[in-house]
Structure formats: structure tokens, C-alpha cells
Amino acid sequence: MEVLLIVIFLRKLYYVIERFLNRTIKEEQLKMTKAIAQEKGVSEAYGERKNWPPYTYRDYPDIKAETYEAFMKFLDTENTSGRLMELQPWISVCDSRCAFCYFPTAPTRKVQIEEYLLLLKKELDMYAKTRYVKTSVFDEIVLGGGTPSVLTAEQMIDLIDFCKQRFTTNKEYFIKVTGSSKTLALPKIDKLAAYGVYQMDMGAQTFDDKIRKLLCLPDSAADVERAIRHARKLGLCVCVDLMYNLPGQTMESWEQTLKKAIELDVEIDAYSLHVDPGTLLEKMIKTGKSPPIGDAEFEKQLYLKAYDMLTKAGYKAVGHDRFSRVEWHMRENCLNGWPWGGILTTGAGCFMGYLQRFSYSNIEDINEYMKVVSAGKLPIQRLSESDDDEMMRREMSRLYLRLPVSKKEFMEKFGKLPEDVFPKQLKNLLEKGLIEIDDKEVRITKQGEVWKGNIAWEFAAKQTA
Ligand SMILES: C[S@@+](CC[C@H](N)C(=O)[O-])C[C@H]1O[C@@H](n2cnc3c(N)ncnc32)[C@H](O)[C@@H]1O
Ligand code: SF4
Numbered sequence: 001m002e003v004l005l006i007v008i009f010l011r012k013l014y015y016v017i018e019r020f021l022n023r024t025i026k027e028e029q030l031k032m033t034k035a036i037a038q039e040k041g042v043s044e045a046y047g048e049r050k051n052w053p054p055y056t057y058r059d060y061p062d063i064k065a066e067t068y069e070a071f072m073k074f075l076d077t078e079n080t081s082g083r084l085m086e087l088q089p090w091i092s093v094c095d096s097r098c099a100f101c102y103f104p105t106a107p108t109r110k111v112q113i114e115e116y117l118l119l120l121k122k123e124l125d126m127y128a129k130t131r132y133v134k135t136s137v138f139d140e141i142v143l144g145g146g147t148p149s150v151l152t153a154e155q156m157i158d159l160i161d162f163c164k165q166r167f168t169t170n171k172e173y174f175i176k177v178t179g180s181s182k183t184l185a186l187p188k189i190d191k192l193a194a195y196g197v198y199q200m201d202m203g204a205q206t207f208d209d210k211i212r213k214l215l216c217l218p219d220s221a222a223d224v225e226r227a228i229r230h231a232r233k234l235g236l237c238v239c240v241d242l243m244y245n246l247p248g249q250t251m252e253s254w255e256q257t258l259k260k261a262i263e264l265d266v267e268i269d270a271y272s273l274h275v276d277p278g279t280l281l282e283k284m285i286k287t288g289k290s291p292p293i294g295d296a297e298f299e300k301q302l303y304l305k306a307y308d309m310l311t312k313a314g315y316k317a318v319g320h321d322r323f324s325r326v327e328w329h330m331r332e333n334c335l336n337g338w339p340w341g342g343i344l345t346t347g348a349g350c351f352m353g354y355l356q357r358f359s360y361s362n363i364e365d366i367n368e369y370m371k372v373v374s375a376g377k378l379p380i381q382r383l384s385e386s387d388d389d390e391m392m393r394r395e396m397s398r399l400y401l402r403l404p405v406s407k408k409e410f411m412e413k414f415g416k417l418p419e420d421v422f423p424k425q426l427k428n429l430l431e432k433g434l435i436e437i438d439d440k441e442v443r444i445t446k447q448g449e450v451w452k453g454n455i456a457w458e459f460a461a462k463q464t465a
Contacts, residue, residue: 037226045432048296049303050453051272053400055393056363056461057351060382066087067383070442073132081356083341084139084170086334088164089120090347092146092366095183098162099207099216099284102276104364105146105350116348117155120371121223123160123346126378128166132355133344139170139333142178142348144201149179153191160195174198174328176239181227182219189227193234199267200231206242207260211246214290216280228264234465237326239267244302246273247291254302255309262313268323270306272299303450317449320402338401339394340413346377357386390416392421393459396442400456402449404441418442425458 054059061067094105125205127133141163148156160175176199177192189200206212224240231238240261244254252284262270273293275282283292294302307317315323320334334343345353348369351361360383363369372379386394392414397406410418419426419437426442429435432447434455448455 006034009048012327013093013270045447045451046454049272049300049451050457051274053397053453053456055359055386055390055397057359057382060359060361060384063360063380063383068380070385071378071380072361074126074355074358075132077132078197079132081136081337081340081342083337084345085136085337085342086140086142087124087138087167087341088140088142088144088345088350089124089159089163089351090145090345090350090362091116091120091143091148091151092347092349092364093150094145094147094180095150097216097280098203098213099281099290100246100273100275100279102274102279103146104351106348106366108150113151113155116366116370117151117159119370120159120347123373123379124163125166126376127344127346133167136342136344137168137170137345139173140176141167141169141173142176142201144178144345144352145347146178146349147183148177149183149188153188153195156188156192156193159199165405175182176201178202179227180219182217183226184227184229186227189231189234189236193231193236197236199237199239201239201403202228202241204228204261205243206246206249206253207257208249211248211253214248214284215246224262225427228266228270232265237267238264239269239322240264241271242268242306243271243273244306245294245299247293251302251305254305258306258309262310265325267326267329268306268310268315269321270303270310270323271321272303300450304421307449317402335401336403337401338398339391357391359384359386390461392418393461396422396459397456398446399435399442399448400452402444402452406441407439422459429455429458 063077092103092105093108093111093116095108097105097107129389141160143159156177175197177197178201180203183201184202192200202224204224205215205217207224208223212221228238228240242257242261275285281290296311306323310323311317315325316330318324318330322329324330333341339354342355342358343352344355345351345362347362348366349364353360362382363372363379363381364432369379395405395410395413396418405418407417410416414421424434426437429448430437434445434451436443436445444452444455
């Protein structure tokens with residue numbers, strides 16, 4: 001007992017000292033990076049960066065009988081949008097749980113994988129039979145989740161084959177598979193590459209082993225690197241998720257991670273850590289088992305560091321959080337078509353689905369999901385139908401995606417210009433130097449880049465009342 005108390009005391013003492021040292025290092029680094037930011041003219045438009053935009057699944061209402069009916073009626077219409085779509089079946093299963101993760105996944109050992117795959121196909125088939133989907137063309141098939149790499153290569157290929165048979169693909173289309181190096185054995189990558197998979201999406205998070213351990217990432221930085229090198233050698237495009245403002249992460253550690261990603265020649269999704277309620281990480285920070293995350297200023301400096309290093313290395317910032325050197329990523333239809341294109345997502349817990357005015361997320365509990373699909377119903381948990389007012393606001397959130405808002409398209413859809421609908425917001429953002437407007441479009445400026453989340457929130461309903 002005494003030994004245990006001493007161990008707990010020593011661990012707490014270790015974190016207090018580490019926190020103190022980290023803070024001192026961070027303060028020094030902050031002084032330096034603030035000076036760089038001033039030199040580059042980054043404005044202090046807001047106190048804190050918003051990284052989560054409005055109009056995401058967290059805001060959708062629970063499904064009601066009348067919206068379900070309206071959605072079914074919509075699915076019975078022809079798709080005349082003229083936009084290509086993305087098909088996104090989710091395998092919401094993981095071998096282990098990362099401390100920070102908010103994705104609704106189930107542990108592999110508790111899931112009847114074969115049964116889940118059958119029902120996932122059944123859900124896909126329910127959509128495939130509708131008029132809307134029959135008249136839609138897809139240019140991406142993306143196995144997401146979760147961690148589809150918990151499946152065997154044969155199971156993944158069988159699922160992709162099923163999608164190809166049931167849905168119409170464009171002449172040029174791409175297959176992407178999400179995998180974690182903890183479940184992505186090298187022979188699986190060989191089989192996927194031979195089959196014709198174009199891209200592997202991998203949650204690398206950080207190449208700092210100390211932080212990996214703290215976040216319960218079971219594989220080492222060397223394991224992640226090995227999987228990436230293997231996939232790149234086979235000619236696959238690899239896109240890694242990296243996270244910043246992690247507990248204990250210094251500017252130096254972040255720089256090392258970015259350097260490694262550049263060296264491995266991968267595409268990068270750089271996410272700012274959000275400590276979600278209910279995650280293990282939240283508990284660890286509360287109980288002192290983990291150091292806290294950095295403050296808003298440090299978070300911003302980490303973003304600016306990534307922006308600086310990556311643009312110097314030839315990357316372009318595109319979409320939500322992507323830094324890309326691959327030309328095709330810049331013209332991806334599912335991104336550029338927002339908010340009128342579509343992502344048809346399926347599987348337990350999927351939450352990125354949108355088909356024009358309808359946005360939805362599925363039932364999270366995998367067993368409940370399977371029950372509902374078995375009964376022949378679409379397993380939707382939240383469903384939102386946007387009216388014109390909301391569609392105009394969603395259209396403005398193209399700025400969050402670093403996309404211009406075309407005045408011509410706005411006029412065609414709503415019979416008005418953005419300036420007629422949002423005069424106050426646009427004036428305010430113009431004065432702050434965060435956007436530019438000409439006779440063709442509204443777009444964010446270089447200064448607006450860092451505040452793109454805040455810019456999107458300016459157009460959200462509650463702020464305009
Ligand atoms: C569904 S995971 C896909 C990757 C795959 N499951 C893996 O871990 O290799 C999507 C990504 O979301 C990001 N993510 C998860 N929880 C997050 C959080 N709390 N804050 C910010 N990003 C988060 C992580 O970078 C993660 O890789
Ligand atoms: S980050 Fe990926 S592997 Fe980790 S728990 Fe989330 S979905 Fe699973």
C-alpha cells in the first residue's frame with residue numbers, strides 16, 4: 001500500500017515538473033513564433049480559433065417520422081444536380097481505443113464482422129435501389145470508419161466489388177481505404193494495391209513515441225513509418241492524419257512530426273485536438289494522468305507552423321484540414337460540390353452523409369444498427385432538411401472549406417446575392433481583411449485562412465438573429 005502511494009505521489013510530481021518545464025519551453029517558443037506571425041501579418045481577428053464548423057451532425061435533430069418520409073420521397077426523385085458523389089461505407093470497428101478519439105466505434109472482439117458486413121451491404125442496397133441513387137454517379141468509393149483495416153484484404157475487396165456492382169461509377173474514379181498501421185499488415189497493403197486501391201488513409205497522429213504512448217496508440221512511430229514506406233513503394237497515395245496541440249507536445253515535437261511526413265511524401269490532414277467529453281483523454285487530463293493541452297495562442301502557433309513548413313515544402317492548404325501536393329485532391333468533387341453534391345455514407349455511426357438539402361448520421365450502437373437494418377429500415381439516427389435560409393448559410397460555409405462562393409450560383413439558387421442576405425457579416429469580415437469580394441465571388445484571404453472556422457460561424461443562424 002505504502003509503495004503504491006509513493007508511486008502515485010512520484011508520478012504526480014513528475015507531471016508537475018514536466019508541466020512546468022513544458023510551459024517554460026512553450027513560452028520561449030511562443031515568443032519566437034509570435035514574432036514570425038507578426039512579420040507575416042497574421043491578424044488577431046478573434047480570441048480563439050474555431051476548428052469545428054457549423055451545420056455538422058452534432059447539430060442535426062433526432063429523426064422524426066415526417067423528415068424520414070420527406071427523405072424517402074426525395075430518394076424517389078431524379079438526381080439532376082449534375083454533380084459527382086462519394087460513396088462511403090463505414091467499418092466502425094477498432095482493435096483498440098485511442099485516448100482522444102470521438103468516433104463511435106465498437107471493439108473488434110465484440111463484433112460479428114461477417115454479419116455486420118452482410119447488413120452493411122443490405123443498407124447499401126436499400127440506397128442503390130432508389131431512383132435518386134440510380135441516377136447518381138460516384139467518383140469515389142471510400143472505406144471509412146473506424147478502421148476498415150481490421151478486415152482481411154479479401155473482405156475489403158469483396159465490399160468494394162459490391163459497391164462497384166451496385167452503384168454507377170464515373171469513368172475516372174478512385175478507391176480509398178482507411179487503415180491504422182496497428183491492423184494494416186504489409187501483405188494486406190500488397191493485395192489492396194494489386195486490386196487497384198488508389199489511396200490509403202492512415203491515422204499517424206504523431207511520430208513522437210512518448211506522446212503515442214500517452215495517447216494509447218499501441219504501435220510505434222517506426223511501425224507507422226514502415227507501413228507508409230511500403231504503401232508508397234507500391235505507388236499508393238498515402239494520406240496521414242496528424243494531430244496538433246496534443247498533451248505534452250512541444251513546437252519541436254510538432255516540427256519533427258511534420259518533417260517526417262514531408263520526408264515520407266504523404267498527403268496530410270492536420271487536425272487540432274479537441275478534447276471531447278467522455279473520452280479517456282478528458283478523464284486523464286482531469287485526474288492529472290496527462291498534462292493539459294496548450295492554450296489558444298499556442299494552438300494557433302502550431303497551426304501556423306504547419307502552414308509555414310508545408311507550404312514551403314510545396315503543399316497547398318485545401319478543404320477542411322488537408323495539405324496536398326496531389327493535383328486531383330484539389331478538384332475532388334465531394335469537396336468542391338459542397339453543399340449541393342453529396343456523400344452517401346452507410347454503416348453504424350457514420351456521420352458525414354449529405355444529399356443536397358438532407359444531412360444525416362446513422363445509429364451509433366452497432367448491434368442496434370444491425371437490428372434496424374435487418375428489419376428493412378434505413379438506420380438513420382439524426383436527419384436534417386435545410387430550407388433556403390439554412391442552405392444560404394451552408395453555401396457560405398464554403399469559405400470554411402477554402403472554396404469561393406460564386407455569386408452567379410448563389411443568384412441562380414436563391415434569386416439574391418450574398419451581399420443582399422449577409423450585408424453585416426460581409427462588411428465586418430471585409431474590414432478585418434479576412435475576405436475579399438469582387439463581381440464574381442466571395443473568398444477568404446490569406447489572413448482569413450487561420451480564422452476560417454470563425455468566419456463560417458459568422459453565417460450560422462444564431463449569430464444573425
Ligand atoms: C476515423 S479516424 C481514421 C483513422 C484510423 N481509424 C486510424 O486511427 O488510423 C479519423 C481521424 O480523426 C482524428 N481525430 C479523432 N479524434 C479526434 C479529436 N478528438 N480531435 C481531433 N481529431 C481527432 C484523428 O486524426 C483520426 O485519425
Ligand atoms: S483514431 Fe482511429 S483507430 Fe483510434 S479509436 Fe479512433 S477510429 Fe479507432
